[in-house]
Amino acid sequence: MGGHESAVAALAGAGEMGVFLVAAVVLFRRAGLTLAESGAYAVIGVFMAFSFLFQSVFLIRFPLVSLAVESVGLGWAVRVIAKNKKVLSEFRQSLRENLRRRPFAFWVFGAAFVYLAAKAFLGGTETFFWPRPFHGFQGTGPVIGKMMPGTPEPPWDPGAVNVQALPYLFFRWRTGLGAGWIGLWAYAGIGFSTYALARRYAWSDTAACVTLMVLSFPRFVHHAVSPGTEIVPAAFAAFSVLAMYRLVEQLKTHDLVLLAWAVFFQVSSSPMGLVFPFVLTALAFKVSYHRHGMFSWRVLLFRNRKAAALSVVPVILFSQAWRLIAGAHAGNPWIGSHGGGYNTEGIYGAGANLLRYLLQAFQVPESLDRFLAGVTGTGWNDLLARIITAAIETLQGGSMPTGALLLSSPGACFLPGFGPFGVLFLWPALLWALFRGPRRLKAVSVALLVYVYAMVLILAWRPENISYFNVFYAAGGFCMAFLLPPWRLTAKGRRTLQAVSTFILAAACYRL
Numbered sequence: 001m002g003g004h005e006s007a008v009a010a011l012a013g014a015g016e017m018g019v020f021l022v023a024a025v026v027l028f029r030r031a032g033l034t035l036a037e038s039g040a041y042a043v044i045g046v047f048m049a050f051s052f053l054f055q056s057v058f059l060i061r062f063p064l065v066s067l068a069v070e071s072v073g074l075g076w077a078v079r080v081i082a083k084n085k086k087v088l089s090e091f092r093q094s095l096r097e098n099l100r101r102r103p104f105a106f107w108v109f110g111a112a113f114v115y116l117a118a119k120a121f122l123g124g125t126e127t128f129f130w131p132r133p134f135h136g137f138q139g140t141g142p143v144i145g146k147m148m149p150g151t152p153e154p155p156w157d158p159g160a161v162n163v164q165a166l167p168y169l170f171f172r173w174r175t176g177l178g179a180g181w182i183g184l185w186a187y188a189g190i191g192f193s194t195y196a197l198a199r200r201y202a203w204s205d206t207a208a209c210v211t212l213m214v215l216s217f218p219r220f221v222h223h224a225v226s227p228g229t230e231i232v233p234a235a236f237a238a239f240s241v242l243a244m245y246r247l248v249e250q251l252k253t254h255d256l257v258l259l260a261w262a263v264f265f266q267v268s269s270s271p272m273g274l275v276f277p278f279v280l281t282a283l284a285f286k287v288s289y290h291r292h293g294m295f296s297w298r299v300l301l302f303r304n305r306k307a308a309a310l311s312v313v314p315v316i317l318f319s320q321a322w323r324l325i326a327g328a329h330a331g332n333p334w335i336g337s338h339g340g341g342y343n344t345e346g347i348y349g350a351g352a353n354l355l356r357y358l359l360q361a362f363q364v365p366e367s368l369d370r371f372l373a374g375v376t377g378t379g380w381n382d383l384l385a386r387i388i389t390a391a392i393e394t395l396q397g398g399s400m401p402t403g404a405l406l407l408s409s410p411g412a413c414f415l416p417g418f419g420p421f422g423v424l425f426l427w428p429a430l431l432w433a434l435f436r437g438p439r440r441l442k443a444v445s446v447a448l449l450v451y452v453y454a455m456v457l458i459l460a461w462r463p464e465n466i467s468y469f470n471v472f473y474a475a476g477g478f479c480m481a482f483l484l485p486p487w488r489l490t491a492k493g494r495r496t497l498q499a500v501s502t503f504i505l506a507a508a509c510y511r512l
Contacts, residue, residue, distance in 0.1 A: 010121060010178030013169045016074060017181070020046045023077035025091070026084045031254070035094055036196040037242065041258065043189035044239045047166060047182075047232065048261055049073075052314050054165040063172065098208075104495070105208045108502050109191075112215070115509055116187070120180030120225040162265045162318050167227040180225040186235035187224035190474050191215050193238035197245065197478035201441070206484055209494045209501075213425065214477035216501040218363070218416035219470065221508035230467050234474035236262050237276065241444060241475050244284045248291045248440065253304040256297060257311045259284060264318040266471070275454050276471050283447040287440050341460030353456040358427075359384045360466055361473075363417030371507075417466070418473050419504050426476055429483035437482060448476045 024042035025035075033041060057066045081088070099106045167179040194214045198207035214220070223231040243259040246252070263277045263284075288296055301308040343349045362384055373382075418426075433445040451472060459465050489497075 006173070006175035006177050009173035009175055010170055013173070014121070014178050014181050016070065017046065017050075017169065017185070019074060019077050019081070020049070021185070022088075023080040026080055026087045029087050029090070030084065033246075034196060034199075035091060036192050036199070037246070039192035040189055040196055040239050040242055043185050043192065044236060044262060045258065047186075047235075048258075048265060048314070048318075050169060051162050051165045051265070052317060054168045055161065055317055058165070063168075102205065102208055104498055105212055108212065108498070108505070109215075112505055112509065113184075113188070116184055116221070116224050117181070119509075120184045121178055122180075161320060161323065162267070163229050163232045164227075166232070179227045182228040183224050183226040183231050186228050186232045187215070187220060189235035190220060190231070190238050190477075193235070193242045193474075194478045196242055197238075198481035200245065200481075201478070202481035202484065203486065205491075205494060206486065206489055207481055209489070209497055210478065210481045210484065212498055212501045212505075213421045213480060214474075216505040216508070217418045217422055217473060217477075218504065218508040219418055219466075220474070221505060222416040223470075230470050233266050233268075234470040236266050237280070237471035237475040238477070240266075240280050240284075241478075244280075244287060245440070247284070248287050251292060251296060251300050253300055253307050256300055257307060260311065261314050261318060264315050267318065267320050272455070272459065272468055276451055279447050279451045279454075283443060287443050290439065341462055341465075343456070343458060343460050347457070349460075350453070350457040353459065353461045354452070356461040357456065357466060357469060358423055359387060360463065361418040361469065362420065362423045416508065418469075419508075421480075421501070421504075422473050425480045425483065426473060429479040430476055432483050433479050441479065441482060444476070445479065448472055 021042050024045050025038045028038040028041045028045075029035065053066050053069055054063075057063045095106075166182050167176075169182075170177065170179040191211050191214070195207050195211040198210045202210065220231060220234070240259060240262045243255050243262060247255040247259060263280050266277050266280075267273060285297075343353060345352070430445045430448060433441045434449070437445060452469070455465075455468055459468065484493075
């Protein structure tokens with residue numbers, strides 16, 4: 001496909017997703033959700049719908065079926081939008097109100113989104129691997145027939161098949177243009193979920209400030225222009241916490257069903273990809289049990305038998321059970337080694353790993369590192385590497401091998417960390433919530449810290465393993481709102497944090 005045709009196909013795919021997103025926002029807003037909640041639910045709902053459709057047609061080996069389904073769905077979505085112009089008018093009014101009350105944050109969000117949209121259209125920064133069941137569909141157009149053998153999968157599978165099905169919306173036209181918009185909408189989904197959760201603990205101005213802080217995490221910015229194998233699971237993690245909150249506040253079938261789908265959607269082909277879904281399930285059950293009783297979910301599903309029965313099919317598909325069957329048939333295991341190494345030094349190794357991951361997360365974008373090196377004579381990332389070496393030598397009582405603790409090299413796809421806010425604000429916020437937070441927030445803090453403990457105890461430290469912490473920083477970002485009440489975060493403090501966030505965001509965008 002030529003350049004012009006590729007651009008048209010990419011714009012068509014992006015436009016199709018945009019129509020479905022608008023229709024989903026309208027429907028969720030009509031169901032009583034706030035605009036931020038509607039945005040988060042729309043992004044995740046549309047992602048799950050596309051992934052379910054594409055995986056289904058891959059399994060039956062008739063990809064053209066998806067075009068027919070999408071055409072019918074587009075007609076339905078346009079009709080929904082046309083019949084609910086009042087909701088769209090409300091959305092425009094909300095945008096004008098936000099522009100009037102918070103012009104700085106509004107223009108920063110707007111400018112960043114436009115810039116990232118352009119970068120996402122032209123191509124992402126992430127190397128993308130198609131799982132073996134999809135080989136033969138990559139870049140071949142809407143073909144019908146048996147799946148052809150492709151190149152072997154890499155030893156480290158960066159994500160679940162659920163996520164990797166999404167770029168087919170663009171790749172089926174033999175173009176990679178536009179595939180980065182998947183990461184962009186996941187990035188927006190993290191913002192919607194963070195704001196909706198932060199509003200439960202702070203006023204709107206503080207919630208907007210916290211959202212900007214989370215969206216300035218360099219790693220999220222880096223993957224906001226990618227096909228999404230890292231940032232989509234992060235968006236699902238933040239959404240799962242939001243859906244859990246809504247389910248606890250008021251038992252509704254659609255919240256329970258979407259929460260179940262979102263949890264199973266995060267199941268990865270790596271064995272470590274099972275840990276966070278398990279933690280989320282335990283967390284959701286605990287907080288729901290304290291609020292509604294042990295059998296609340298069963299009663300809710302019993303009252304809505306048809307919805308419960310229909311929801312089982314996506315659960316089976318998203319849980320990757322079909323891969324277990326296919327792998328057994330082919331004589332291959334469903335889940336093998338995650339390829340990132342395991343910790344063999346017990347609790348002491350876990351402590352060392354935690355320090356390594358914290359300091360690696362503290363990394364700043366390369367452009368900002370160069371600026372600091374020019375001003376102070378020492379780059380921030382180089383300083384972190386020295387701190388890591390000295391600290392681990394002290395903990396382990398010996399010298400470390402040369403280069404063993406070096407952080408990611410410039411240009412590597414794993415370079416970005418989560419910046420200063422991720423370490424200096426999010427971690428203290430979780431610890432503060434653990435001891436002083438209300439029961440629900442305390443449960444979230446415990447669950448996230450348990451996940452971190454499992455990661456540092458099981459995994460060896462390797463720069464690429466920081467990808468397993470995306471879900472942690474996305475799901476826990478809203479906790480910073482509890483750490484920053486109005487008497488602690490004044491208007492001047494908000495302006496300072498917004499300015500620093502903007503600077504970090506701009507630096508992260510600079511090297512994309």
